[in-house]
Amino acid sequence: MKQYSAKRSIQLLAYLLKEYGISNVVISPGSRNAPLAIHFSETDGLNCYSIVDERSAGFVGLGMAKSEKKPVALTCTSGSAAANYYPAVTEAFYSNIPLLLLTADRPSDYVDIFDGQTIRQQGIFQQHSYGDFQLVEDSKTNAEEENFSIIKKAIERCIEKQGPVHINIPLEEPLYEMMAELPVFPPVEKTLQKKTYTLPPRLAANWHLSKRVLILVGTRDYSEELQMQLAQLVKNHSAVVLTEVNSNLHHEKFFPYIDRYIFNFTEEDYRTYAPDLLITIGQNVVSKKVKQFLRKAAPKNHWHIDEAWHPDTFFVLNEKIESRPEAFFSQLLKHITPEPQAYYNLWDVLRDKKDLKHQEYCLKTSFSDFKFFEILSDKIPENVQLHFSNSSAIRYAQLFEYKKNHIHCNRGTSGIDGSTSTAMGFAMRQQQQTVLVTGDVSFFYDINGLWNPYIPPYTRIIIFNNAGGEIFKFIPGPDTTNALEEFILTRHHHNAEYLAKHFGFSYSKADDEDTLIRILDNFFKPDAKPKILEVDTTAVENAAVLKAYFQFLKD
Structure with missing residues (x-):
């Protein structure tokens, strides 16, 4: 016989997780979060994993979210357990990995009275999350209606922002009350926002005015569509595409070993190889040398394409393009005529020289x-x-x-x-x-x-x-x-x-x-x-x- 938690807030959580397709839950053991562990492990459609160390559990959840490209829920007990999630939360925040952090807590009036395993949990991840929510104790008036709305908003924020969102859950004792049958909850009216992108005409005009276009791809998942789009831009040498090993894009005319090519750039080289239009895709770039190069080069125009982040990494950003790169290049390719440029040949000569030296060194x-x-x-x-x-x-x-x-x-x-x-x-x-x-x-x-x-x-x-x-x-x-x-x-x-x-x-x-x-x-x-x-x-x-x-x- 099933044993569900009698806590209405926990029943709502499980119901809404399933409604939004969140099926993986990482559980770290404890007593205060026992209602979540008990209820989730008995709920059909939820895959529960027990990971003892919360610091490790946070990264395990992050890896699962990266693997399936959908949110993962994590739950832990109160006190320092929640703080141990923080390293994974910061990584998820800057990598846009959707984690839903469900931290069990003492009732709110138990904070700062020296009750065991009680810290200031509400808003603990505020600096590195896309939302910080606190549920209402089940005993409070209108708790079910309020909690339904809070949980729904938190889950949708996690999905839309593709990053960490925190729900703190004060739980009153008793914690181990069970029930065999669940109530029927109302249907969910989903209000997830769909993003669209329209290319401003000035960007196509700027492309045609630029003779030295450099596209730098940082950390990102593989995309066959984006790979094909960038291949169209390099096939007749109209742009230079620099990639890193974790850019996950491959083409014989891309330049994949950045440090191999630019490690010994001089001040003169910074000017020689400088672009007039820099387009960046993806997130963190590993190469410190390419950051140094582009900061010195100071291109006239820098466009960064990303749905979430628009960092001014090279201190010249003037176009924040809030779009999936695939959507942006799909429109750009309809409005430009790629033409061969000498800039590509400049980089190609450098590549041939450095690749030969690399092969020679490997042999010796x-x-x-x-x-x-x-x-x-x-x-x-x-x-x-x-x-x-x-x-x-x-x-x-x-x-x-x-x-x-x-x-x-x-x-x-x-x-x-x-x-x-x-x-x-x-x-x-x-x-x-x-x-x-x-x-x-x-x-x-x-x-x-x-x-x-x-x-x-x-x-x-x-x-x-x-x-x-x-x-x-x-x-x-x-x-x-x-x-x-x-x-x-x-x-x-x-x-x-x-x-x-x-x-x-x-x-x-x-x-x-x-x-x-x-x-x-x-x-x-x-x-x-x-x-x-x-x-x-x-x-x-x-x-x-x-x-x-x-x-x-x-x-």
């Missing part, structure tokens, strides 16, 4: 983090969901091609804190193989990402272990201090062998090139368990190898 370099990423790009199968952790991992990934794979990385805030949990959450809602490539510090930081009984056996994790935050030996500054080894790079001697065993993963290790190639030949094949491969490069001066690479590109 030995086992290292750099060589690992080169080998991985050759060995990884097509059509996997490939996640890179932040810091060194995504930056190495920028230098190589990863075939027809979907690339993911938490670039909203660019933190290392939830990379594993995000990838595991993503894998939980995927039929395709999910592969996480992570640095050692990021992996050990997020160990609880593996405290998860739902990880599919076709999940793969590759850790490149260089015994610390090796990136701090590459970027300028940290190596001039006495604090580098202990407090910045954080040198360690850990490996993942016993962690893999503890969490039910099979484990293998490679500390030379031949072993790495041999293991990778079978690593992605089906198995009864998920797998961890640890690539040990602790004996290598990896920063020196990477510095030598960029010096080789210069020479």
